[in-house]
Amino acid sequence: MLTINNLHASIDGKEILRGLNLQVNPGEVHAIMGPNGSGKSTTASVLAGKPEYEITGGEIIFQGENLNGMAPENRAAEGIFLAFQYPVEIKGVSNINFLKTAVNEIRAYHGLEPMPAKEFLNRIKEKQELVQFSNDLAKRSLNEGFSGGEKKRNEIFQLAMLEPKLAILDETDSGLDIDALRIVAHGVNSLRSKDNAFIIITHYQRLLEYIEPDFVHVLYNGRIVKSGTKELALELEEKGYDWLKSESRDYITA
Amino acid sequence: MKDNNEVIDTLLDSSYEFGFSTDIETDVAPVGLDENTVRFISDQKDEPEWLLEWRLTAYHHFMKLAQKDMPGWQHFDMPDLDFQSMSYYAAPKSKPLLDSLDQVDPELLATFAKLGIPLTEQKMLAGVAVDVIFDSVSVTTTYKAKLKELGILFCSFGEAVQEYPELVRKYLGSVVPATDNIFAALNSAVCSDGSFVYIPKGVRCPMELSTYFRINAINTGQFERTLIIADEGSYVSYLEGCTAPQRDENQLHGAVVELIALKDAEIKYSTVQNWYPGDADGKGGIYNFVTKRGICKGSNAKISWTQVETGSAITWKYPSIILKGDYSTGEFYSVAVVKNKQMADTGTKIYHLGSHTKSRIISKGISAGVAQNTYRGLVHVGKNAKHTRNFTQCDSLLIGDKCGLHTYPYIESRNSTAQLEHEATTSRIGEDQIFYLNQRGIDNEKAVALIVNGYAMEVLKQLPMEFAVEAQKLLAISMEGSVG
Numbered sequence: 001m002l003t004i005n006n007l008h009a010s011i012d013g014k015e016i017l018r019g020l021n022l023q024v025n026p027g028e029v030h031a032i033m034g035p036n037g038s039g040k041s042t043t044a045s046v047l048a049g050k051p052e053y054e055i056t057g058g059e060i061i062f063q064g065e066n067l068n069g070m071a072p073e074n075r076a077a078e079g080i081f082l083a084f085q086y087p088v089e090i091k092g093v094s095n096i097n098f099l100k101t102a103v104n105e106i107r108a109y110h111g112l113e114p115m116p117a118k119e120f121l122n123r124i125k126e127k128q129e130l131v132q133f134s135n136d137l138a139k140r141s142l143n144e145g146f147s148g149g150e151k152k153r154n155e156i157f158q159l160a161m162l163e164p165k166l167a168i169l170d171e172t173d174s175g176l177d178i179d180a181l182r183i184v185a186h187g188v189n190s191l192r193s194k195d196n197a198f199i200i201i202t203h204y205q206r207l208l209e210y211i212e213p214d215f216v217h218v219l220y221n222g223r224i225v226k227s228g229t230k231e232l233a234l235e236l237e238e239k240g241y242d243w244l245k246s247e248s249r250d251y252i253t254a
Numbered sequence: 255m256k257d258n259n260e261v262i263d264t265l266l267d268s269s270y271e272f273g274f275s276t277d278i279e280t281d282v283a284p285v286g287l288d289e290n291t292v293r294f295i296s297d298q299k300d301e302p303e304w305l306l307e308w309r310l311t312a313y314h315h316f317m318k319l320a321q322k323d324m325p326g327w328q329h330f331d332m333p334d335l336d337f338q339s340m341s342y343y344a345a346p347k348s349k350p351l352l353d354s355l356d357q358v359d360p361e362l363l364a365t366f367a368k369l370g371i372p373l374t375e376q377k378m379l380a381g382v383a384v385d386v387i388f389d390s391v392s393v394t395t396t397y398k399a400k401l402k403e404l405g406i407l408f409c410s411f412g413e414a415v416q417e418y419p420e421l422v423r424k425y426l427g428s429v430v431p432a433t434d435n436i437f438a439a440l441n442s443a444v445c446s447d448g449s450f451v452y453i454p455k456g457v458r459c460p461m462e463l464s465t466y467f468r469i470n471a472i473n474t475g476q477f478e479r480t481l482i483i484a485d486e487g488s489y490v491s492y493l494e495g496c497t498a499p500q501r502d503e504n505q506l507h508g509a510v511v512e513l514i515a516l517k518d519a520e521i522k523y524s525t526v527q528n529w530y531p532g533d534a535d536g537k538g539g540i541y542n543f544v545t546k547r548g549i550c551k552g553s554n555a556k557i558s559w560t561q562v563e564t565g566s567a568i569t570w571k572y573p574s575i576i577l578k579g580d581y582s583t584g585e586f587y588s589v590a591v592v593k594n595k596q597m598a599d600t601g602t603k604i605y606h607l608g609s610h611t612k613s614r615i616i617s618k619g620i621s622a623g624v625a626q627n628t629y630r631g632l633v634h635v636g637k638n639a640k641h642t643r644n645f646t647q648c649d650s651l652l653i654g655d656k657c658g659l660h661t662y663p664y665i666e667s668r669n670s671t672a673q674l675e676h677e678a679t680t681s682r683i684g685e686d687q688i689f690y691l692n693q694r695g696i697d698n699e700k701a702v703a704l705i706v707n708g709y710a711m712e713v714l715k716q717l718p719m720e721f722a723v724e725a726q727k728l729l730a731i732s733m734e735g736s737v738g
């Protein structure tokens with residue numbers, strides 16, 4: 001589904017990603033961990049096509065297509081979804097109206113008519129229940145005045161509404177209380193299928209107890225320095241990143 | 255990396271949807287302005303002597319003002335207006351009978367259909383009574399009979415002069431005197447048609463009343479006159495919409511609107527203004543120099559102005575409210591959008607003369623391209639006006655980095671018991687906001703439209719339902735091509 005080959009990306013002339021490789025197949029869940037500033041959000045932004053980032057080398061192939069140069073809205077329509085680490089607030093735009101626009105724009109991209117109002121409302125209701133997102137929040141302006149945790153849950157609500165092929169969750173767990181964490185994990189687990197995939201960026205092993213990953217990667221200094229299965233997350237929780245840092249230094253200079 | 259200005263430039267280039275003109279034979283007054291022009295107009299409309307006299311007085315006042323310099327305090331360069339090179343009256347030749355749509359020139363009906371004006375019987379059922387002003391003449395007033403049953407008078411200004419001369423004579427010029435400013439003087443001299451509304455005591459007008467203005471004939475000014483009187487304890491909501499064809503030369507629109515709310519009455523006046531704004535280089539477009547003022551004459555009266563201004567090359571207007579009656583309320587809600595080389599200098603003046611009067615001003619300015627947008631407002635509190643309150647909020651939204659937004663909130667308070675609050679914000683559409691929406695499958699243009707509509711929501715929600723939807727679409731259209 002997704003193949004990242006030797007990806008180099010920079011922002012404002014500063015290289016952040018330095019030879020990233022990753023292969024994600026349908027049905028898989030990948031966790032990406034790594035110290036602050038290692039390039040996790042950058043990876044997510046570059047996948048989503050944030051215009052400030054420049055790809056200086058390598059390629060991203062999504063469903064057989066090179067993403068380089070594809071507009072972010074088209075990537076979204078092709079099925080890439082990013083649950084933001086810091087979701088923005090947009091005043092006066094109701095959540096529902098925003099979602100309706102998103103759903104119908106993506107449909108238009110695929111040559112489909114706008115979703116009938118009734119179907120849309122049913123979908124809203126169903127997904128709201130799935131992630132236990134209150135009516136009150138759904139009707140309010142997009143993230144305006146939402147608490148940190150509420151914003152994160154709104155990201156998952158949107159994820160559920162848009163049913164992407166590849167969902168990237170950037171630290172969706174930070175700021176969530178224990179119940180919310182379970183709800184979010186339950187939502188993600190019920191959306192999992194053999195046709196879609198997840199990349200879950202997190203600092204904590206706890207989320208991975210609820211959403212079981214097939215692979216765990218450690219990103220350091222703009223590249224993946226170690227990959228393993230879910231046991232790796234436990235190991236990291238115990239040992240921190242220092243042992244990897246020294247290992248990767250050898251790796252980089254090698 | 256995308257260059258922002260590049261994006262802005264390519265997208266700014268969207269066209270005016272209503273820029274067609276209609277091929278209809280018109281009776282046009284000879285170009286130029288003198289006493290005979292005024293007499294010609296008055297004669298065309300079979301007016302009584304007193305009205306001709308009133309016009310002539312206004313004309314002489316105008317001529318005096320026209321000798322002097324034009325006003326210079328506005329935040330744009332006053333264009334050279336050659337009052338002698340335009341025509342002051344144009345009427346479609348086949349003048350229809352007022353009540354019968356069957357007799358309207360089919361071309362005219364086709365024009366209105368293109369504009370989406372509810373003229374047909376079916377659409378009339380939608381529940382909006384419409385008066386349509388085409389160039390200088392009122393073409394049809396729908397629903398008139400039904401309103402009349404309630405004692406509501408809704409007709410063209412010309413008809414009101416014939417049918418209800420006492421009311422017209424009593425109130426015409428009582429809020430905006432002919433001497434108010436040069437454009438009010440000109441309007442008083444040459445005003446052609448417009449709408450007239452009278453709501454009797456205690457009556458709540460059961461439907462939205464609406465006027466649609468269209469300038470069609472080439473090289474004519476449109477000077478309509480609107481007079482709305484809400485008698486004690488009555489209520490009316492009135493909507494005004496407008497369009498003009500796309501022409502290379504500038505056309506002048508110099509309307510005067512007067513609102514009179516007696517004791518316990520309420521008038522809600524909404525405008526969606528989308529006159530032709532000119533092309534990207536600033537060629538053509540309407541000069542929209544309008545005087546609008548209302549008075550809350552009795553106690554506990556209320557007037558609210560809501561305006562969505564997206565058109566015109568230059569918009570220059572300050573819908574104002576005189577709060578004379580104690581406990582009366584005035585509200586001004588405005589969204590003004592300018593792009594390309596458009597200029598808007600708009601706001602309100604609120605005069606708190608009665609005690610315990612309240613006012614609220616919400617202004618949302620949006621500027622894109624190299625356009626200039628100015629909010630200019632005055633809150634005046636008279637010496638004897640005790641315990642008055644005003645809340646003013648002026649928000650500015652910039653799109654791109656070549657445009658300008660300015661706010662001039664003036665306060666004149668002569669009474670120390672007044673509570674005046676002012677808030678102002680300036681923001682830009684954030685790249686993060688656009689990217690967030692992009693990431694959900696929404697392209698730049700729609701993203702900006704969504705953000706702008708959200709930004710303007712506080713004002714848009716003041717509009718009656720049917721209009722709010724139109725206004726949202728209009729905002730989206732006018733934002734086409736202005737991404738930051």
Ligand SMILES: Nc1ncnc2c1ncn2[C@@H]1O[C@H](COP(=O)(O)OP(=O)(O)OP(=O)(O)O)[C@@H](O)[C@H]1O
Nearest residue numbers: 011012014016034035036037038039040041042043
């Ligand atoms: N505009 C910029 N100019 C220079 N450096 C930048 C810019 N934007 C981001 N960076 C740097 O890129 C690096 C990677 O940032 P990124 O947000 O991807 O980290 P992260 O792995 O997501 O960290 P965290 O765990 O704290 O969320 C950081 O060192 C950050 O300071």
Ligand SMILES: [Mg+2]
Nearest residue numbers: 040041042085
């Ligand atoms: Mg991050």
